Amino acid sequence: MSLFKARDWWSTVVGEQEEFDQGCLCVADIDNSGNDKIIVGSYKGILRIYSPQPAKPGAALHPEELILELQLQDPILQVEVGKFVSGTELLHLAVLHARKLSVYAFSGTMGTVEHGNQYQLKLMYEHNFQRTACNLTFGGFGGVKGRDLICIQSMDGMLTFFEQESFAFGRFLPGCLLPGPLKYSSRTDSFITVSSSRQVENYKYQVLAIATDAESRQDSEQQKLGSGKRLTRDWMVNIGEQALDICVVSFNQATSSILVLGERNLFCFKENGQLRFMKKLEYNPSCFLPYTSVLEGTINTLIGNHNNKLLIYQDVTLKWVAQLPHVPVSVHVANFQDLKGVVVTLSDGGHLQCSYLGTDPSFFQAPKVESRELDYDEMDTEMKELLKVIKEATKSQDILHKAEKDDDLKVAVSVSPSLDVISQAADNTVDTAVPSISLKVTIWSRFAVQDVKLSVCVQSPLAVTQDQLHFAAIESGMSRSVTLSVFLKENFPPADLGGDAAVSYSTPTGVPRIVWCMFSLPLNLICQPIQPSKNAAHKITIDTNQPPVSLSSIFPDFLGESDDEQKNVLGFKFLSGATVTLLASKTSSRYRIQCDQFEDLWLITKELIQRLEEYFVREEAKDFRCMFPGPLPLQEYFQLIDRHFELRINAEKYKELLSERAVQYRAIQRRLLTHFKDKTPTPLRNLDTLLDGTYRQLAALADAAEENQANLYQVFTRLKSGTHLFVQLIGLWQNLSPDEMTILKATFLPLMQDSQELGWEECVDAAVAHLLRTCLSKSSRDQTLSSTSQLSMPKDTNRLKKHITLLCDRLSKGGRLSLTTDGAQQESTISGCQTILESELEERMKDSATDETFSDHKHIMQKSPKSGHSQDATEESPAIPEDR
Structure with a gap:
């Protein structure tokens, strides 16, 4: 069997960016002239009527x-043509909207000048609905002759009947959940539909007309839930x-049948x-139409599918397949002038x-192929060049397009x-006045690009103030600039003051970049300058290998509240x-940062290191370098971890309590519903009080969970x-390289956002355990550190804190971070050092379950990686306050 294309006789594109569905197409002799017209209604509410007459x-x-x-006010769900006006048997147009049915008369006036004929629609009557309509069907309900009655099916399964201009009655289909297709059979005077239970159901019109409300019957208890009318299926x-x-x-040549396309x-x-009969389809159908009967007892059917094909069946036998340029959602057969049987698809x-x-004769003749000898040397050279291009493209392939490589x-x-x-801060929860700062984002394009999206x-x-912007187009060699403002929205400092701006676009060839x-x-x-504070709960000291620098030269923008005589002390x-205080020693290259909250030391410490590096570059x-003498603030860092984990535990408890109270609430509702439906009133037995x-309790638990x-x-x-600060101190303490710092940051900062399904603790524990098993392993015994293939929320943080302590221990004895170093190489790197194995740490942790256990290991963090000498944990660093 050959596959041919459907031969295009006439085609057009209806509207621009409009949507259509099954009921939006109708073919009928609307003007009663003897030739069919094509009627199309769109979801934008535009009604169009075509009369194809191609030369x-x-x-x-x-x-x-x-x-x-014609532009109508509401979206058009379905268009039909029938005898919808009383007193005449002429055809009229019915247009179904979501809340309205309009019936129009179509008429034309013959033109006497070159402008041609004139056509117009006249509204005959309307019916407004209280329910949202889904589809309609029409016919001579009850055996009436010479006129068509209309049945509207709503989204809740109600059938509303109209005897042309007047309302007749409404009935609910029993057990209807979602409406299905609906058709009327004039031979049996019945309605056929497919319910949400996947059943083809048949209802007699006489049964629908005489049906009464179920509440007036004595056997109302036997009615199905959701049924509003007493209806029985035929x-x-x-x-x-x-x-x-x-x-x-x-x-004429086939028996009356009902065809259902599944x-x-x-x-x-x-x-x-x-x-x-039943025909199993090997594709996804989109529409169908039984259109004629050729042999006695058979039915020919057109079926369109999502593969852009139109298939013709004679009962269950496939007779023809034609290729379409689109996926049809509706198909009809029309008669235009002297041409009959035209297939109309939308x-x-x-x-x-x-x-x-059918087929058209093809006059194309394939040209003769020139026979020539193959030049294998030339082919080999071309192949090498292509392989070279492929190799270079593979090397330079990158998900993010970098502007340095290509300046498109x-x-x-x-x-x-x-x-x-004037501050642009809006909708913030900070107690004091919040400043803002402006950002100017400039986009320059060498070529004309479309659909440019900017994200800040x-x-x-x-x-x-606005994090998403869209530009329809940027012309070649032109630039677009926007000004935004950044401000602090909530009452706690951020972990980083950095940001990024990303622009997505498509190249002229269509490649996304x-x-x-x-x-x-x-x-x-x-933050803003303030008088420094003398006392603080947390202090860290940073040493440098260069002469001391006055804080007034590296923090000129924070000298407003400081004493002019003391330029080595600043308050933030x-x-x-x-409040954070920064002190600089006058005699030694040492700086101290102190604050009552450990995590608030991070931003000032980062700013101090960054400004010192910029100062000495100028x-x-x-060989400028910052150093941290130790000890590492493990106990303070572990307190942050415990505080975060405790809130995660509380979130799980609130979730369980909410689930229990919701189950209890639904159970009480079911009991109350049983009492209310009982014919004999019975006491509620305080169920209403229990429900309230x-x-x-549900409302209080929801508020607590939200808080x-x-x-x-x-x-x-x-x-x-706090993690940024801890990682920075480890890097200064052990003088880690940039590559090692990248590994350490990826280990301790794997998540941008926290969630109950994937939390920070389990991710960091798995990453630290991986480092201990690979590049920081001391022996084969370390290879057996417990790890799980599935990340789940732990019961406590003891295991995580044990692994972090062990990681710091290995680094203090000369271990280095590398993704390629194996256990044997690392063993030679840290040979001669007594490493505390995991088993010893577990025994020590069993002795004391509090965080004070980890303070016993501070002597491990005191050891210098070069000298190998230890420093007493209680020994204070040089007293910087005395120097000032």
């Missing part, structure tokens, strides 16, 4: 072929799948519900086509040197309320700040 097959649409175009057949459409056919099968039933995007089935599009972010005069991201709780750049926000956005007050000093109390989630979000940000 030759495949010709473009002429303006006079669109005889009517017959019912289970087809086991949802139906796309139903057609009732009655041809998702995978085509069913044909007799009028009494018996199955005549796609969901508005491609309307009139085609015929560039993005740049400039941060304002000063804060905004900053670390929470910082916020941007992403260009991005990073920027850094100033420290004065979240965060907008959240915390001074052209070589359970509701109050706990907000606290967890804040504590996770503080944990990230």
